[in-house]
Structure formats: C-alpha cells, structure tokens
Amino acid sequence: MSLGFRISGRIGKPVAEVFDAVVNPTKLSGYFTTIGGASAPLTTGTTVTWWGDVPVEVDEVTKDKRIVLRWDASVQEGEPAYKTRIEMNFEALDDGGTMVTIAESGWREGENGLEKSYLNCGGWTQMLCSMKAYLEYGINLREGFYRSEMRGERASETNL
Template identity: 50%
Template sequence: MDLKFRVFATISKPVHEVFEAVADPAQLSQYFTTGGARGRLEEGATVTWDFHDFPGAFPVYVGEVVPDERIVLEWKANEPGADGPDYNTTVTMSFRPVDGDPARTLVEIAEEGWHETEAGLQASYGNCMGWSQMLAALKVWIEHGINLREGMYK
C-alpha cells in the first residue's frame, strides 16, 4: 500500500496571482496558516507555519520552486502516538492554466511518503482533509476576499 493522495481545485484567477497567494507568507497567513506563516516559499528555504488547530510553529523545508508552476515541500509526518523516529512527507503543489485560459488556474496538491502503518494511514487522511480545506480557503480568499478559516479553530 502506497500512502499518497492528490487534491485539486480550479481558481478563477491567473496562475501568477494564485502562485503568489501560496508563496507569499503575508497572503498565506490571511487564509490558511491561522497562526501565521514566516518566510517566503523559495527553493532551499526553511519557513515556519503555525495553525490554531495544531498550535506551535513548525518547520517546512522548501525543496524546489519553479515560479508559477510548482512548489515542492517537506515537513514532519504528523503521526500522533506512532512508534519510531520522525520522518518527513513530500508535498508537491502544481499550478497551470485551465484549458489555455489565462484567467483560470488548476491547483493540484499531492502528498506522499507516510509509513505504511495504521498511524501513517490516519495521518494521511488528516492531511488530505487539511489540503482540501486549504484549496477551498485559497479559492474564496483570492476570488472573493473571504477568510473561510477565520474563527474556525479558536
């Protein structure tokens, strides 16, 4: 069993605007990282993200950035109560115009690398839910200026 998933959403904004809404910590903090993001998503950087539902800032390692196309991150697998040493999973975010329409962007987020255990499976489900929420929050933030996560985890 290979524990991985892919979620996606179409956002009615140009690729560059959508990419920047993810890469720029000031924007990411407005709709996703409810406790704040520190550091721009740039290749080789280690940034921190904080969430009210998972308090305490934690590191996110930026492995690859292709502007307006792809961001590859690594972060600690969240396996509460799991035995064994800590390990990272890999998150790949892809951005591309929808059917050649420069005003619409398809964002795909894939995550992989969990240990093939019950704890790994449960952790993957939690992250799948989180990335689905992120895409929904990104869409309504960038299209309508609404923060879906406001007050959700306080």
C-alpha cells in the first residue's frame, strides 16, 4: 500500500481561467512557483522545472479537465529514488466557479513517506489557497511568506 491524499477547493473563476493559471508558467510563477518560477507550459510528454531546480514530468494535460504530473519523492539518504503522482482535476460549477481537486499518491510506507506526504498535502493546500487569492483578488500570498524568501534563498522541498 502507498500513502496519498486528496484535497479540493473552489475558485470563483471559470474553469478555462483556472486551468490556465496552472499550465501557464507566467501565471503559475505569480502565486506558486514564486522562487525560480516555472520553466515552461505544462504539455503532455514534457518535463518542466519548478522553483528553478525541481523537475516535473508531465504525463497528461486534458484542456480544462485534468493534469497528471510525476516528480521525485523526497527520500532519506541511502533510500532508493522513486516518484509520486499528482493528479489535478478541474470541474466547472453551475455558479461559474471551478472546483479543483488535487491528489498526490505513491509515497512508500514508513515514517519518511508519511512525513513527506503530510508536507506536500500542506503545500498543495497552500497552492489552492494562493491560486484563489491570486485569481480572485490579485494577491500573491506566498510573497515573503517563507524564511528562504526573506533571505533571498531558493525554495526547499519543505515549502512546496
């Protein structure tokens, strides 16, 4: 059995605008990958870089519906490398808003996998909150939020 989670949040914008805020590197860099940015648009079969040094493999992009990504799990020294899977689904709501659901799965059982899955769950929750503030109100919640940003350092895995 592998560890994973699922979170959801409503963004008060049309699905096309919300979807674009994830696949468009300029927009994604405005609220989520703020340190180092996003290197390229999310398109099926590519690998992009987030935060300047985190490779993200893009397995599937279905316009205004779904994005599937893979990236390296954080492992302890000596532990074999593996990837987790991120699935984002976008549902147009009757009120004109969008329900975004993000699921990440594939961590190995054990203390490290459990700890890292909890960290990423918090990170993806913050991503949804930041996207909502950015799209609905033009606010970047991540600006100056992390110690690394205050010191001008790159983001780390602990502040997804």
